Amino acid sequence: MAQKIDQDVSRFHQILRGKVRQQLRKFMSSSELIGKQGKNLISIPVPHIEIPRFVYGENQSGVGQGEGTPGNPVGEGEGEPKAGDAPGEHLLEVEVSMQELADLLGETLELPKIQPKGDDEFESGGVKYTGIASAGPESLRHVKRTFRRALRRQIMGGTYDPRRPVIIPVKEDRVYRSWSQKKQKKNKAVILYMLDVSGSMGGEQKEIVRLTAFWIDTWIRSQYQGVEVRYIIHDAVAREVDREAFFHTRESGGTIISSAYKLLLNILHEHYDPSQWNIYPFHFSDGDNWSGNDTEECTKLLHEQIMPVSNVFCYGQVESEYGSGQFLRDLEARFKDDERLLMAKIPSRDGIPDAIKVFLGKGK
Amino acid sequence: MKKRPPTHHKQFQTQLGPELAELKKEIQGYAQEYGLDFYDVIFEVLDWKQLHEVAAYGGFPNRYPHWRFGMEYEELMKSYSYGLSKIYEMVINNDPCYAYLLYSNGIVDQKLVMAHVYGHCDFFKNNLYFAHTNRKMMDEMANHRTRIMRYVERYGYEAVESFIDTCLSLDSLIDYHAPTIRRRAQERQDIADDGDSQIHKLRASRPYLEKYVNPAEFLAEERKHLEEEAKKEQQFPENPERDVMLFLAEHAPIERWQRDVLSILREEAYYFAPQGMTKVMNEGWASYWHSKIMTTRALTDAEVIDYADHHSGTMAMSPQRLNPYKIGIELLRDIEDRWNKGKFGKEYEECTDMVKKKNWDLKLGKGREKIFEVRRLYNDVNFIDEFLTPEFCAEHKFFVYSYNVSADQYELASREFEKIKKSLLFQLTNYGRPIMEVVDGNYKNRGELLLRQMHEGVDLRIDWAQSTMENLFKVWQRPVNVQTILDGVPKILTFDGHSHSESRS
Numbered sequence: 001m002a003q004k005i006d007q008d009v010s011r012f013h014q015i016l017r018g019k020v021r022q023q024l025r026k027f028m029s030s031s032e033l034i035g036k037q038g039k040n041l042i043s044i045p046v047p048h049i050e051i052p053r054f055v056y057g058e059n060q061s062g063v064g065q066g067e068g069t070p071g072n073p074v075g076e077g078e079g080e081p082k083a084g085d086a087p088g089e090h091l092l093e094v095e096v097s098m099q100e101l102a103d104l105l106g107e108t109l110e111l112p113k114i115q116p117k118g119d120d121e122f123e124s125g126g127v128k129y130t131g132i133a134s135a136g137p138e139s140l141r142h143v144k145r146t147f148r149r150a151l152r153r154q155i156m157g158g159t160y161d162p163r164r165p166v167i168i169p170v171k172e173d174r175v176y177r178s179w180s181q182k183k184q185k186k187n188k189a190v191i192l193y194m195l196d197v198s199g200s201m202g203g204e205q206k207e208i209v210r211l212t213a214f215w216i217d218t219w220i221r222s223q224y225q226g227v228e229v230r231y232i233i234h235d236a237v238a239r240e241v242d243r244e245a246f247f248h249t250r251e252s253g254g255t256i257i258s259s260a261y262k263l264l265l266n267i268l269h270e271h272y273d274p275s276q277w278n279i280y281p282f283h284f285s286d287g288d289n290w291s292g293n294d295t296e297e298c299t300k301l302l303h304e305q306i307m308p309v310s311n312v313f314c315y316g317q318v319e320s321e322y323g324s325g326q327f328l329r330d331l332e333a334r335f336k337d338d339e340r341l342l343m344a345k346i347p348s349r350d351g352i353p354d355a356i357k358v359f360l361g362k363g364k
Numbered sequence: 365m366k367k368r369p370p371t372h373h374k375q376f377q378t379q380l381g382p383e384l385a386e387l388k389k390e391i392q393g394y395a396q397e398y399g400l401d402f403y404d405v406i407f408e409v410l411d412w413k414q415l416h417e418v419a420a421y422g423g424f425p426n427r428y429p430h431w432r433f434g435m436e437y438e439e440l441m442k443s444y445s446y447g448l449s450k451i452y453e454m455v456i457n458n459d460p461c462y463a464y465l466l467y468s469n470g471i472v473d474q475k476l477v478m479a480h481v482y483g484h485c486d487f488f489k490n491n492l493y494f495a496h497t498n499r500k501m502m503d504e505m506a507n508h509r510t511r512i513m514r515y516v517e518r519y520g521y522e523a524v525e526s527f528i529d530t531c532l533s534l535d536s537l538i539d540y541h542a543p544t545i546r547r548r549a550q551e552r553q554d555i556a557d558d559g560d561s562q563i564h565k566l567r568a569s570r571p572y573l574e575k576y577v578n579p580a581e582f583l584a585e586e587r588k589h590l591e592e593e594a595k596k597e598q599q600f601p602e603n604p605e606r607d608v609m610l611f612l613a614e615h616a617p618i619e620r621w622q623r624d625v626l627s628i629l630r631e632e633a634y635y636f637a638p639q640g641m642t643k644v645m646n647e648g649w650a651s652y653w654h655s656k657i658m659t660t661r662a663l664t665d666a667e668v669i670d671y672a673d674h675h676s677g678t679m680a681m682s683p684q685r686l687n688p689y690k691i692g693i694e695l696l697r698d699i700e701d702r703w704n705k706g707k708f709g710k711e712y713e714e715c716t717d718m719v720k721k722k723n724w725d726l727k728l729g730k731g732r733e734k735i736f737e738v739r740r741l742y743n744d745v746n747f748i749d750e751f752l753t754p755e756f757c758a759e760h761k762f763f764v765y766s767y768n769v770s771a772d773q774y775e776l777a778s779r780e781f782e783k784i785k786k787s788l789l790f791q792l793t794n795y796g797r798p799i800m801e802v803v804d805g806n807y808k809n810r811g812e813l814l815l816r817q818m819h820e821g822v823d824l825r826i827d828w829a830q831s832t833m834e835n836l837f838k839v840w841q842r843p844v845n846v847q848t849i850l851d852g853v854p855k856i857l858t859f860d861g862h863s864h865s866e867s868r869s
Contacts, residue, residue: 004425005417008434011525015431049435051532052831054798056822061766061777063787066683072776074683074765 016094017104019046024108028215028356029349031207042101043093102222105215109356112363114223114311116187116278127179136176149173189224189278189311191217192267194260196285198235199252205318208346209284210247212316215356220280230267234260236290240267256290257283257327258297265305274309281310282359287317287325295327299334307340314359319347339364378408384465388478394661395482399736400653402485403499404460407478411467415451416440418464422636423456424505428512428628429521430528452678453477457488457639459499472667476674479657483650486739491645493638493743501635508628515621524625531626533835535633536797537608540641542634604801604816609633611802616839626839640795644744648692651678652735655693683765686791691760695747698756699738700731744792752788754781790820798824803847813840814856817848824848826857833859 020027027044064074096104105111132142150169154160160167193213195206221227231246232238235253238260264281272279289295307313317328328343335341339362344355380388388407395402410418420437421427443449452473455463463481465474488494498504516524564586568577605611609630613623639646655675663671679690702708706726715721738747757779764787766777778784790796799818807814813836817824829846836844836859843860847869856869 003413003417005420005433005437007429008420008431009437010434011429012431012434012438051432051529052828052835053533053536054800054817054832055825055828056796056798057825060822061764061787062791063686063784064683064763064765064776065681065686065761066763067761068683068763068776070776070778073771073773074776 013094015049016046017096017100019049020044020094020096021104021108024104025353028353029211031211041095041097043095045093098218099222102218105219105356106222109353109361111219111357111360114220114278114360114363116189116224126182128182129177129179131178131180133176133178134174136178140177142175142177145175146173149175187224187278188226188228188276189220189280190228190230190272191220192230192232192264192279192281193246194232194234194238194264194281194283195246196235196255196257196260196283196288197233197249197251198255198286198288199250200255200286200288200320201250201318202320205286205320206247208318208349208352209316211349212284212346212352212355213282215352216280216282216359219356219360224278232260232263232267234263238263254290255285255288256294257285258294258301261298261301261306265301268309279310280312280314281306282314282316284316284318285327286320287327287329289327289330295330298327299331302335302341307338310340311364312340312342312359312362314342314344316355316359317343317345319345378410378414380407380409380465383471384409384474387471387475391475391478391482391657391662394657395479395486395653398653398656400482400486402461402482402489403458405455405463405481405485406460407463407465407481409465409467412444413441415454415464415466416444419451419454423454423462423464424502426502426506426509428509428528429516430525432532452674453480455481455484456502457494457497457499457635458502461485461488462502470670472663472670473674475662475667476654476658476671479654479662480650482657483653484646486653487642487646487649490740491638491642491743492741493641497635497638498631504631504635508632511624511628515625519621524621527622527625527838528629530835530838531609531629533832534609534612534839535629536795537606537800538610538630538633538637539606540637540794542607600805601802604803606799606801608800608802608815611805612836612839615805617841618839622839637795638743641743641745644688644692644695644792645739645742645747646692647689648694648696649739651689651693652696686788694760695751695756696735696738698753699751700735702731703734704729704731706730745789748785748788748792752785757781757784790822793820798822800846807845810842812843812845814845814847817846819849823850826850829857830859830864833857833864837861 023046032045066074068074106113129140132145146169147167150167150173151160153170153173154167195201195209217227217229229243231241231243233241233246233249233251234255234257235251236256236259240263241249260283268274268279289298302313315328315331317325319325325345328345331341331343335343342359342362344351344358346352346355379385384407388405392405416437418425419440420433427433440449440451444451451466452469453463453465455461461481461484463477463485465477469477488497512524512528565578565583568574601611609626612618613626613630616623618626658671658675679687679693681687681690704727705724706712706728707721707724712721712724715724738751742750758781762779762784763776764778764780764783765774767773768775793799798820800815801818802813803816804812804814806812815836824846829848833844833846843858846857848855848857850866854869856867858865858867
């Protein structure tokens, strides 16, 4: 049953969403958010909204009841108020749909809508009763229209008696509802994440990748109806893994980036026809490649095979203690003005929003 | 083919079913037998969503739209569905009283709630501090909604909402005793310029006695007094004004609709104030009576366990939180016992033999009479002040806790009676809020507002004070100053519309 309070509740949610919007950049670098993801909804913790009044300060004394002698602790204090991002005591959670979160993201980072490529596919989205037909099953008979037609016929034929208004429809009067198939556009996309899991990538670097990937997923999923995600990890060799392994595997070997690119191409050839699919490869690494030769090979693969089939190819370089960051410089030297290859440096969590802006800001 | 009937929203039946109606009659009978005196009580049975809706609205089904009701509703719903809390009873001070029952409650609970409700209704009707409350508040609240909706239509939702937010921030700035104490003169006679003629002279029966009856010093004193009065007149406000909301409504340069919204919120604040001032007594009184009625009359044998479970759940105390239900009921029982046995008065107080004192029994039997008197005349502050005894505090293991900065924890500080009493009274005075009053509406002769905190040893929470001052500024539209004490230093806080500053006063 509809309640009066619904209006106030939805207004309250609107206010909370406003708060989320204000602080989205902050949320983007916090891991907390991702843990709370459901299927279509995500709950975002926001500070309790309170109406300020003149009140006494915290940590007052008071009266309690129970056992104990002077000096016994009875409860924890509020603590010294710490400045900065420490969450307040009362947290509210606002539930936002993934679509809405994507909209907020797009708004905050001013992301353009993606122009999909590939053929539009038509697909059935159920049926809708919109039309009228003169034949059909009795269960779909349109009673009102049938009656109207019968009435009209009887009036015209002069058999209608207003004093005894009996209307008897005959076969010709009967009309039936008819349906049409709904058609929907559908564009497919595949996101392929590649991650360098060599020894030099630490926990914090992976966390950055995880956060960045979350926001990329959120945005790309909001732009396409069917999105598939594949995960590739590599050190000196590459292999395809599931999501869980992707973010948690840690190897100690060296790094040969071209191995990942080759595997990527294999997967693309086997499963994803570039004329049907929008292809988004993302590669994250700390920028340390085994050798210049391999880098040479990478650029070749990129230029000749990967970039022509991809919407964009994105390379995100996270900074680690050990990484030299050479790979980014090499790519920059080679592809500086190529719009199909987007590069971003993510020095820390705070760099995530800017990296996403670079990757998704082209609207491709 | 048959046409389907139009779908009705199936309205939930909110009247009492036959079983509950029977129960109501029964419980009401017991309450009357015990001498409780109340307006008619209308019980409504609500499902949990409806009950929480009404609870979020403060008990009234018709309130103006505001997001905080939605927030409240969500919190209640969440806490209920996680099993953290449950609203047992809700009752509205109105004639007739409205009370709400939760549909899914068992019959024992319904009985308990009904008995409790009759206690509250008796208290509403008879306690002195409720004497001035609007007994047609149900209608008044609906009326407030209509007025505010009209402004929403005319000035837009956001404008009205934002002004309500502002006013809510100030709604504790009322004079809690204003309905019972006249603080300002109703009308003022204009004082003529001719000073001497106004000086009050004593009547001398013979002209020659004049200089003895009204000596020069006396006249001088009178003149001085008059001058002071005149000077006071020029002050604005004449006397410090605790009803800050009224002061703003009368003098702030706001639009008419804003003035009306302000006065609506002020009226609601005054309506709810006595409930805040008598929380301990009111809950104590209702609990006393539900316990009395249930255990002596209404309970069947099969219901005793469930009743005991729920009753003790309501009365539970935790180390850091005083349960008003518990203190109230115990203190009332203590009073009843003392007046039954004559444990009061000079002779008892001055008795030093503790054994004799403990076994003191004059068999007066005045307990019941006394507690009825107490429920008529007292509020929480003077209730505690007058009836809290060292024996009571010891028996119930009361203590004072305080905050230990170095350990960041609250610690048990003392079990001394005087300290407990002082701390309790402080918690209850002015609803546990700082007392603020308008001292000057033309501060610095620049139309600025000066409020003064009656500092009782506890400082204001500064960030909230600043936000509240920003809201005051929105209404007063000139700089706002608050005279207070921070860390022992007298300070004046100022908000000039752009930034906050602090200066020594």
